[in-house]
Amino acid sequence: MSDGTSIGPDHEGLRVRLSRALAVVVTATVLALGIVSVWAFETAVAPELANRTRLIGLILRDEVQRALDLGIPFDALVGVEVYLADTIEKFDEVERIAISSQTGRVIAEYRRPESGGFLAESALWDAVAMRAATFSLPILDGNRLVGEIAIDVSPGFVRTRMRDVFLDIVVIALVAVLIALELALAIVTQSVSKPLARVMRLLDEQRAGVFLHRIRPGGLGGLGRTAARLNDHAADLAQRFAALPSAACARLEAAAGTRFAAGLPAQLRLTDLADIRLSLFLLSVGSEIAAAFLPVYSRAAARPDWLPPELAAAAPLLAYLAAIACLTPFGSRLVRHVGARALFLGSLPVIVVALAAMGFAQSVAGIALWRGVIGLAYAAATIACQDYAIRAGGTAGAARAVGGFMAVIYAGVFCGASIGGVVADRFGTEAAFMLAAGLVALAGALALGTMVGDPRGAARTQPRPRAAPARRPLDLRHLALVLGIAMPLNAATAIVVWYLTPLMLTEAGAGPAETGRVVMLYYLAAVLFGARTTRFAEGRSGPTGPVLAGALIAGCALMSLALWSGFWPIAAMIAVLGLGHTLIRAPQYAIAVAIEARGGPGLGTLRLFERIGAIAGLLMAALLIGPQGAGAGIALLGLAVLAGAGLYAVVLILDRDGQGRGRTP
Amino acid sequence: MALFWRIWLAISAINLLILAIFVGLATLQFATIQSRLVGERLEVIAGHAAGPFEAAARLGLPLGGVRNASGLLLRIQQTDADISAIHVFAPDGAILHSTDPAPPPRIPPGAIAARSMAAAGSWAGNDRGEPFGGAEIRDTSGRSVGGVLVLYPAAPSVTRIRAMGSELMVSALVILVLATGLGGALIRAGLRREFRGFEALEAAIHGFERDAWRSAAGAPPATPPGGEGIRARLDAAETRYRETGRTLERSAEPTR
Incomplete structure (x- = not known):
């Protein structure tokens, strides 16, 4: 490739190197915006999660307080787990609810079973996403503090909600890499390799004395200028040749082995x-x-x-x-x-x-x-x-x-x-x-x-195929x-x-x-x-x-x-x-x-x-x-x-x- | 460089498209999450508010006849200043009690639709951007005798969604700038061979053009390079053109 005459999209190396660069850029882009989105989502939903947690706490406390008002001792509350399980069902972000006494003894507790999922368990997301949060509310029996309600909010809540967006975007990113690859190859083709192939073909014709064709003008930088120059060669000679008397024309073509276009040179089209x-x-x-x-x-x-x-x-x-x-x-x-x-x-x-x-x-x-x-x-x-x-x-x-x-x-x-x-x-x-x-x-x-x-x-330049041999059925x-x-x-x-x-x-x-x-x-x-x-x-x-x-x-x-x-x-x-x-x-x-x-x-x-x-x-x-x-x-x-x-x-x-x-x- | 700029521009445009799609999808998802979170909370509030009315219904009292209903509803409304209205309604959707001083005759059509599709005793949804949550009031036989509907205004949700969209858009622009820089560096490194080849091509064409105009001004012709490269072909084609042109000139002379 000393003078660049082999720049082309069919080159496997070019495709591989371009794909690699595109994959890195697109992955980095999607990953960066993914991390930013999780942060932004968690920040934006935090007030609403706090509202929800406060609401759970208030409702639970009302229920417990009502039992205490009826004279049931705090340590003797039974069947609360079922109520806690019902509450957790309604609030996906809550991982655990516990009611404990002032001494720290757990009276009732319910924990959500592990949900799994690759985004929820990903170490990478653990590093960037919000930490687990715990909210506490005191429980009073008259004027005496008897215990507290603790609510743990899951750190993976937003991540699991964004799972579909991430999966969709991974698909879109994969598609984008392929589209970008095709687009980049099309640019290389239309800007360089195709104009270069046309110029080389016309150069070969003209150095052999064939001035019958012109090519589509275009191509980056010097290629465009060269195409214009070669087209002008063919047009100029065709014009001057047409001005000669017919006897001189025949003599000239026979003697010099040169061929000229009659009128405007035909456009050469390469496949x-x-x-x-x-x-x-x-x-x-x-x-x-x-x-x-x-x-x-x-x-x-x-x-x-x-x-x-x-x-x-x-x-x-x-x-x-x-x-x-x-x-x-x-x-x-x-x-x-x-x-x-x-x-x-x-x-x-x-x-x-x-x-x-x-x-x-x-x-x-x-x-x-x-x-x-x-x-x-x-x-x-x-x-x-x-x-x-x-x-x-x-x-x-x-x-x-x-x-x-x-x-x-x-x-x-x-x-x-x-x-x-x-x-x-x-x-x-x-x-x-x-x-x-x-x-x-x-x-x-x-x-x-x-x-x-x-x-x-190109089939035009190929030898005619031989007759097909007799086939065994x-x-x-x-x-x-x-x-x-x-x-x-x-x-x-x-x-x-x-x-x-x-x-x-x-x-x-x-x-x-x-x-x-x-x-x-x-x-x-x-x-x-x-x-x-x-x-x-x-x-x-x-x-x-x-x-x-x-x-x-x-x-x-x-x-x-x-x-x-x-x-x-x-x-x-x-x-x-x-x-x-x-x-x-x-x-x-x-x-x-x-x-x-x-x-x-x-x-x-x-x-x-x-x-x-x-x-x-x-x-x-x-x-x-x-x-x-x-x-x-x-x-x-x-x-x-x-x-x-x-x-x-x-x-x-x-x-x-x-x-x-x-x-x- | 021109080839590099074209490829870089195309890849940056694709990157911009990915980011735009990401921002769009993420904002839509945020709107869904936000609406669901608020709706679920309103559902719980409605369930909590339905308690006293359900107790009355179990005693066989009609919902419309519950005393101090407005006071009960106002106390619930005070737990969240953003709640725009709480309605107690009959099975056909007609409003019986409300915190709204001038309530509409019936609950919104979105709430009626959500209620009809709900399998459980509570439901949530969105009516023209306004989140709502509701709960059924049942009598001792489990039959619905009406319900409680808690409404939220649309404005705070819309503001939050717009803020999220703007935040993501700004972040996407920063990421786009960084990614285009990274893309440029990677393309330059990865396609080094092609860019060098193109530069060599440009240099060969430029060298040929320079020698052509110099020789037209009488400079000695440059030593032609050997091989089958573009420069050798350009020189050969130019020589053939000039020779042919001179031949044509000679052929034309006797006729003058």
Whole structure:
């Protein structure tokens, strides 16, 4: 990087260093304001807590005093604990109430059972939050002091009340880090790397004597000046060349090997994955904003009597998956006919309208219909982006471009699931859908300005692909991969993450924000370890190991629900399932590509069966498993995942002699 | 530096957004906590005030006929100077006794709604910003024969919420200033390689431009650097442009 010609967002080091800096800044900001808020809250509620404590004391003293007035000796007061327990029930901040005699002997005492919770027990908060406070009131028998009432106020009261705000803000901070990362990368791209790539391309043309093109002016500092200078070179020569007589023109072009533009030089348009990064990210955020509450939202909508609530909950997901499955086989043809830019920009308004309509839909049919429309348009838009990314990378960089494309989608889905839950919880589901529609509209507006690459892109410079070799319709390893790994993976995602988790958590009393935080955990592993897993699978160990390890982890995670139930076991299961699936996803495609290269069934077959697996699994779950029996159903699914992995391993061992040795998957 | 400022500005804007969301959510949460704390206390006061009326109801006396009811209510009101009114009402919400010299005919609609949704004998809520707490008065059969409603004014709560919002906003601004400083330092350190690369790029372009205007004024041409860097490409492209321009000039001469 002696003269800066390799500044770009695809550089893994840049992403890692930028993410680290952003994580530190955002964490420090949130932590600092969190500490300040706790202090401010405690100071602000202190007068009200004092009022409440005084009130408790006064009421208790009245009761005790009345007993003393009736002549009951202070030491003989009985049954007061029940009264104290009733009082504590009404005042959450009170930890202990005790009535003691003047000698210090405790007559009656009631202490609140330990409530726990990570914020209440955190050592950090202990260091910054208020100390435990004790209020005392004397008890008089006539004019004689006979004892006192002591009330201990819990120091963790405000902290537990702020728990939801902190959890929401942690989610928002995580999302903000990802958004800031995408924004910073977009700035680097639009300010430096893209203008630099354009300048370098034009420089290469002009030093070879080709003055046919100009480039989009712009870029920071010297890059902008250089672009203007090079554009002027081409325009100047084209103008002077046009003024020559035609005989001189022909002579000149033939002799010097120089090429001039006829009229205004054509604008050179370069295709780059970075052109669509931010738009694709926002599209994913918007499209997945309902992930945390969609089954619950659909189940609560009006439905015909013959439709059971479980199927009503699954209907939008089924419509979505079916729409994607229907469009995917024709996606490439559609891109060829319409063009990636037109298809992408054309799909987004459809998604915007469908998201807004989902927000106002009253019936299951309406929600499912609009979700299906989103599925169709989303599939078209992502296929267009994928095509654009592959053209940007050319044949050699296609795998890397697709890897980058997947990373952006998962980051978006992660943000969508979490932010959707928070917004739905605080402001309602309509607000969440409107926000989603706004984000997708913003994605379209950005793409209008950035998705300006040559529709033929880098693919134009690549040699024509050779005729596809004759394919074997059946390949044992491919079959084992589809049945044992791909279909269980997709079935588990659709059943557990999209369908049952929101329903189970809602049954357990969780709101959309809590559900969103749990669903988000599934995608966390893909965001954190996705790129590393891809590199690992491309490394010496090959893709088979990660696939089997991932299936084992996913199966065990699902089966854990046979032993444990409740909020935290579900959250842990989802996080570990996400990790297992992250280990499987990229390596499984690598295996499928290798099988395709040996003349086996193509990657398209794998994708088709993935969709079929998800739809069949979801349908079965909706018909057979309700949220009440979900734990056992998920455990059974875990068993199926493990059996699938076993099947795949057995086929690999049996087929070892039949097909490639060594590292061939 | 221009690249640094752009990234720094974008990250500062995101930080500002996070802080704004945090302040908004925290203020909303404070309003909820404040309202609940006051409501729960008023609920207890109402329960305490209901005691004498319940004793009368258990004796079969009608609530409207309790003697010295206003005195009883005024004594309760004196325990907290902020209480705006205490009403004793019939099951349909009609006010029977009150500390308010000119009470409304019925309790507020918010209180009626909270009462209808309450499962227990007491309830609390908020009516157009005014916190309230209430308790049922029951007879010997456990049937509700009316209730007591304690009302608080909205102004102190609103003032407290606004004060909290302002306090958090000021703190957020201070934190934003510190965080943007920290962000700037971390971005400078973390993206050192990229910034150096960009500076080298700028230097190469500037060097090329300087040599170009100097050579136009007759200075000896600078030694061209080797390799495939931007400076070498700029020199090669410029040379090709000048050569081509001269060729065009020569081709145009016979026609003049």
